[in-house]
Amino acid sequence: MWTLFIMMVALSAIMSAALPGKFLRLLNFQSMFSQFPEFGLLSIAMMVAMISGGIDLSVVAITNLTGVVSALILTRMIPAGMAGPQAFIIMALAVVTAIVISGLCGLLNGVVISKFGVPPILATLGTQGLFLGIAIAITEGHGISTFPEKFLFIGSGMVGGIPMPFIIFVGVAVLIFLFMNKTKLGLSIYMVGSNPTVSRFAGIDNDNVLIKTYVVTGLLAGLSSVVMISRVNSMRPGYGAAYLLQAILVVILGGVDPYGGFGSVLGVTMGIIILQVLQSGFNILSFSPFFKKFIWGMMLLVVMVINFFVAKYQQRAKKLGTQPVESVPSPGE
């Protein structure tokens, strides 16, 4: 955890030093903090799924689908120049619809994974196609744009100089932190991810927990899509495809165990910040999107290789002062 913190601070320092005058500008910070929330929410969604012992490859597809539907509501149901309260109701409707649809998507994931026993990789790979496919079919590949100005406040407005999306993100991060650490369901997610057999014997209803996990993941993706469309003022199926890899990168960087059972909101948040700082730096340096794609991939691989060495070192250290556990004979250790 501390290494992450150090990394975060060090990176910011390097960036400020290497790009004098450009990095430390308020404008830069404001743009960073308004961009990362939509991505940050997706990362937290990925974190929750991974802690439960699975993965959700459909998060971006869910944002596409909910974004598209909300966008349709916003554009088709609000003729230009519609007066205040009416427009407001429709905007609220758009947000509610996003929540409902994303929740349903998550529900589908959860049911397929728990009730049908399909491994999460496969299930979310399939639903990814399903959700994205619906989005493509509805829009026939085109984007939908231009939303009412008031609506854009969610994504582009500011409260006291702090970008609105950032406030949303912080609020959600705190909520999820409390959820994962202080509620029964949250702790159960850790347990199911750690060892489903033991959790069954402990009275946890694994199916129930898994379904709720993926519903939460879906909802977070839905929230992310609301932020997305209000910031970018449009939605097109396929938007944010790069986010999937980045979310996985951030989550692994943040210390979440890909096999389940371990991870923290704080770690992931620091990972998000590190990524955003890098992203920002890359933008200032005008890296091409191809190069960025290359770098994110490399980073993911490097982080995992580092984790491999760290784990190896830790294994040796763990043997200190413990007796070999032989209560149930363990073959071939």
Next chain:
Amino acid sequence: MKLFDAVKTYDYRSLLKHNETFVFFVLLGFSIVVTIINPSFLSIENLFDLAKSSAGMAILAIGVFIVLLSGGIDVSFTAVAISAQYIAVKTLIILGIDNLALAFLISCSVGIALGSINAFLISIFRLPTLITTLGTLSVFHGGLLEFVGSTPFYSGQIPDCFKSFGLAQVFTLVREDGTKFGLSLYVLIILGIVVVTWIILRYTMLGRGIYAIGGNREAAERAGFNITRIQFFIYCYVGFLAGIMAIMHLAMIRYATPTLSIVGTELSVIAAVVLGGARITGGSGSILGTLLGVALIVALQKNLVLMGLSSYWHQFLVGLIIIVGVSITYYQSLRRSQQRVVFTEEL
């Protein structure tokens, strides 16, 4: 007589247990429905055409199948394919050489090289296969576009060797009006790959090792299988196949757009393999099943319009098929493992 006896005594009930049977019947049913709507579906010409267009996916699917057999998953194969393709064609154009053999050589070498990177990460560092190949997908594709180039090559720039390869046929038939059509050479290539793969899987220690790793990795190590060597083979083989597919693909469509083509079709290929009965946990599946899965996906793709759906629904349908297909398969296993049956008859 022997054949007749064999047919008579064959354990048909056991066929029902096989996933391949289901896929076959779905495919059959689908074909019947489509033929009713459009009788030309079952024409020889159309079938030849279907065979040619599915060859590329089939080759990739076989590679993915082998990875799945070993208990892993590889999503980077599309990036490997496009890299192999682009590097080969760009080299040929720059050097001004018009030689198919060289194209294949370059393409397959790139494929094997990239595959070996996957193999290295997965076997030496024991990294989880999904996340690793997600990473290499980005690295390969991003790296290709950034360091090799992203400018497309269009029909006019593509060397002729590709065009003639794409049009090559095993034999030609003549229609009533004098025009010709034929069975593409691609079918022979695919057949060759199927046979070679089948021989490797069935008749070599390497092949059995792949099954062994997928079945029980630790036992495979103890038995003396060289896990690293086998994994290197697997991922390099995928790369090799991707290299072959890359040239075939280029020859067929006659333009190379590294930003847009091949990458993005991972889902369809994996869907085909999984539908064909391969387990994501490893150890089981068959080449036949994989081919049937590919046939189904491609048939769907080609006949969407016929069924009254715009091609925009393709992605959705593939996703839907996967979900329904795997739900059924995995649910059956789930039920079986949940029933703690102590006594075989009622008490």
Next chain:
Amino acid sequence: MNENLLEIRNVSKAYVGVQALDKVDMTIRKGEIHCLVGENGSGKSTLIKVVAGVVRQDEGEIIINEKLYRYLHAIDSIREGVQIIYQDLSLFPNLTLAENISLNQEIERSRKVINWKDIKEIARHALDEIGEDLDLDERVENISVASKQLVAISRALTQDAKLIIMDEPTSSLTRDEISRLFNVITDLQKRGISTLFVSHKLSEVFEIAERVSILRDGKMVGTFNTEDLDNDRLVYLMTGKKVESTIYKFDEKKKKAPLVEVRNLSKSRNFKNISFSVQEGEIVGITGLLGSGRSELALALFGMFPADSGEILLEGKSVSIENTQDAINAGIGYLPEDRLNQGLFIEHSITRNIIVTILEKLLNKFGFISAKKREELVHKWVNRLKVKTPNVESPAQSLSGGNQQRLVLAKWLATNPRVFILDGPTIGVDIASKATIHQIVRGLAENGMGIIIISDEIPEVLQNCNRVLVMAKGKIIHEVKDVTSVTEDEVFSIMSRKEAYEAV
């Protein structure tokens, strides 16, 4: 002519902070059946791994077939004819029997190409050697555990084995299957093949072994002829202590209404018409062979695999138990057979492990877990059960084996069950911990809990229960009301009566 096949001299092995083996000497003769026993943590596992060449010792040497080895590599071991059969058997579930049996040999011969005829022949030959007839084309995942074991043994034979090491081979076998296995081992002996048997079931030591080597805390206590030992002396040598065994007495006069009552509980293909009751303070034993339905009954009571029909009453009130949460809410606790793999989140903290079953009790008014309540509860139970740890936030895996057992118990006692079901509570547990667990359980009963012990170790139930129910083929066929009135053999013959399987 040296009659020793294997000689281990002065072998020591240390892991950081622990001396796993300390100057161990052991010999195994040719054509001998030799047992290796010891409590948990005694070094049994390490020793056999050293012999198999999987682990390298720090000091000492190994002499096999009169050849001296300073270190053994796995390949050396195999070449000298040492074959180790791990407890998990190391088979390939997705491959056929023929392949499972023959592949090792083919790999050893550096074969690159598979000749299916050869594979089948080798397998057939190996199976014939042990006198078994199994379907070579069947996939291993479809056969029984006992058959899998025979497959593992045949595989060992294909590589010209002189010594077969078996690690706890009988844990999942029925009585019949164990007999069959022992016959095979005796056959092997006639052909000059030695067997080294690691077991914790002392009865088996006396049944099959000629000599037994006893490890305690990494040191070899000695090797003895089994005919010179009896149970008590063996236990004493293993633990260095005399373990008192007294029979549990239940005060009949304290009779009240039953705490838990089961009426006509049935589950298709698992058990039928089970009816019995347990009072406060009683320890009722349920015994039967593996496959008698006894474990399934316990799991049904706990809601893991709920029954199809019948009633369960707690303190006179009918309760519905459809899942484990229902059971816990009703006050039923369950200690699983494989306590560590089924009972503990080994990488998570001691705190987390204890609180996971009673999360609801820790909630404050906002629905969040109160840190204060959590700490109170954890400390209470850690102290009560004397779980030795410097820090309750350390992971469960940092505890010693015995303390891990206590932790699992603590976790369940924290739910304040009224009825506690223990499934095979002392399997795989060392003698000292066994006694502690029994002691704790008796204490619980004396304080008013109703206890059900499921076990196939007849001495365990006879000593610790005041009543024993015997199950066979899914039904209760006999009740022992007075445990002093029967002997172990009598109970065993009731359980395994052929008539029990036909008439019932």
